Amino acid sequence: MTPRGWAVITLVGLAVALVVAAAVLVPWHRPPAPRADQLAALRDLPVEQVARGRAFRAALRPGGWAALAVGLLVALGLGLTPLGGRLVELAGRPFGGHWVAQAVLGGLAVLLVADLLTLPFSAWRHAILTRHGLATNGWGGWTADLLKSYAVSAVIGVLALLGFYAVTRLAPRWWWAFGAAGAAALVVLLSFVLPVLVEPVFNRFTPMEQGPLRTELMTMAARDGVPVRDVLVADASRRTRAVNAYVSGLGPTRRVVVYDTLLREATPAEVTSVVAHELGHAKDRDVWTGTLTGALGTALAVVALYLLGSAGPLLRLAGVDSIAEPRAFPLLVALVTVAGLVAAPAQALVSRRIEARADAHALALTGDPATFEAMQRRLSGANLADPDPPRWEYLYSASHPSTVERIAAARAHAREAGR
Ligand SMILES: [Zn+2]
Numbered sequence: 001m002t003p004r005g006w007a008v009i010t011l012v013g014l015a016v017a018l019v020v021a022a023a024v025l026v027p028w029h030r031p032p033a034p035r036a037d038q039l040a041a042l043r044d045l046p047v048e049q050v051a052r053g054r055a056f057r058a059a060l061r062p063g064g065w066a067a068l069a070v071g072l073l074v075a076l077g078l079g080l081t082p083l084g085g086r087l088v089e090l091a092g093r094p095f096g097g098h099w100v101a102q103a104v105l106g107g108l109a110v111l112l113v114a115d116l117l118t119l120p121f122s123a124w125r126h127a128i129l130t131r132h133g134l135a136t137n138g139w140g141g142w143t144a145d146l147l148k149s150y151a152v153s154a155v156i157g158v159l160a161l162l163g164f165y166a167v168t169r170l171a172p173r174w175w176w177a178f179g180a181a182g183a184a185a186l187v188v189l190l191s192f193v194l195p196v197l198v199e200p201v202f203n204r205f206t207p208m209e210q211g212p213l214r215t216e217l218m219t220m221a222a223r224d225g226v227p228v229r230d231v232l233v234a235d236a237s238r239r240t241r242a243v244n245a246y247v248s249g250l251g252p253t254r255r256v257v258v259y260d261t262l263l264r265e266a267t268p269a270e271v272t273s274v275v276a277h278e279l280g281h282a283k284d285r286d287v288w289t290g291t292l293t294g295a296l297g298t299a300l301a302v303v304a305l306y307l308l309g310s311a312g313p314l315l316r317l318a319g320v321d322s323i324a325e326p327r328a329f330p331l332l333v334a335l336v337t338v339a340g341l342v343a344a345p346a347q348a349l350v351s352r353r354i355e356a357r358a359d360a361h362a363l364a365l366t367g368d369p370a371t372f373e374a375m376q377r378r379l380s381g382a383n384l385a386d387p388d389p390p391r392w393e394y395l396y397s398a399s400h401p402s403t404v405e406r407i408a409a410a411r412a413h414a415r416e417a418g419r
Helices: 003-025 035-043 047-079 082-095 099-131 138-170 175-202 212-224 260-265 268-283 286-309 312-318 326-366 369-382 391-397 403-418
Strands: 205-207 231-234 245-248 255-259
Touching: 003 175, 003 286, 035 403, 047 082, 047 099, 047 326, 047 369, 082 099, 082 312, 082 326, 099 138, 099 326, 138 175, 175 245, 175 286, 212 231, 212 268, 212 326, 231 260, 245 268, 245 286, 255 260, 255 268, 260 268, 260 369, 268 286, 268 326, 268 369, 286 312, 286 326, 312 326, 326 369, 326 391, 326 403, 369 403
Parallel strands: 231 255
Antiparallel strands: 205 231, 245 255
């Protein structure tokens, strides 16, 4: 059988594995609370808070969608015309067109052009965040964050580009197999190292100070059967007034992180409710679920790119002979961009179901739906969320159930518990 034949079989195998993993690991049986209960929850929220959240989200919306559109147009413009290939050549020219220069400098140049063209929208977003009092870091802090994220992306980008194009040269017929395995391994590696190598670039993390709240949280974690070495506090207040918490990392790098803003704004009982939600993620191994599905999806994407990339018309549009050469990198970016936009609603749906399970875990663990509801009101208010966002936007990009869904779920839990 030809490499192409094996690639088709691998693609089908990966697709089946991804579907099975999603079917088994994602809690599909947690649909949102009935709409009538959501509307009742919405009516109970302060009118002024809802209006403020909606005004803020409406202000962000045009820039957000415009950035998406411009990003897509740039990717297609560079990838489906010879323009991107020429940019790669240009970047490699001072080095005699050596493949390493083309792969690394050319690749980074393509990514940088796309970033720079959407930069005005990022700046606009920051201006709106500042005007609405959510951002606290000023333009200096914003610029520093931007440069840091460029630096981090450049390091990861250099490794990925160098690795990928080395493989395409060493194994011209089988690169897709090594590439798929390598890309999947990179996803797993990043899950392990991001919390210890990348997150500290942007924030300082300190163990939560000793006291009744920390004792309460550690006791709750022990009761939950989730071993937690420590709860870390991130100095999020350096750039935002938003409140949040999250779990990241795997195995030895797993941590529960709360924003310092949350500790400042919320009551200890509300913080406990938030951490109970995060313990749910830890207990249900949601970081593993995300990593595994991410690794399978990435491997699938590499094989799909190989198969799609041997299509003559695409190569002719990009003015390249093979998808495996550095000059075809812009074509890869274009295909990945389109795939990302298409996959976004599915990813958001999976994320919402997983978040709903973590909410249910928090309610069961704390047995305190009233505080859970108060915490949702506070999260929504502090983060200027639209408690009941437009349906299409929710379906396309909401990673969490809406505030009204979460409150309605808490009330349903209270009813069940009271029965
Ligand atoms: Zn969560």
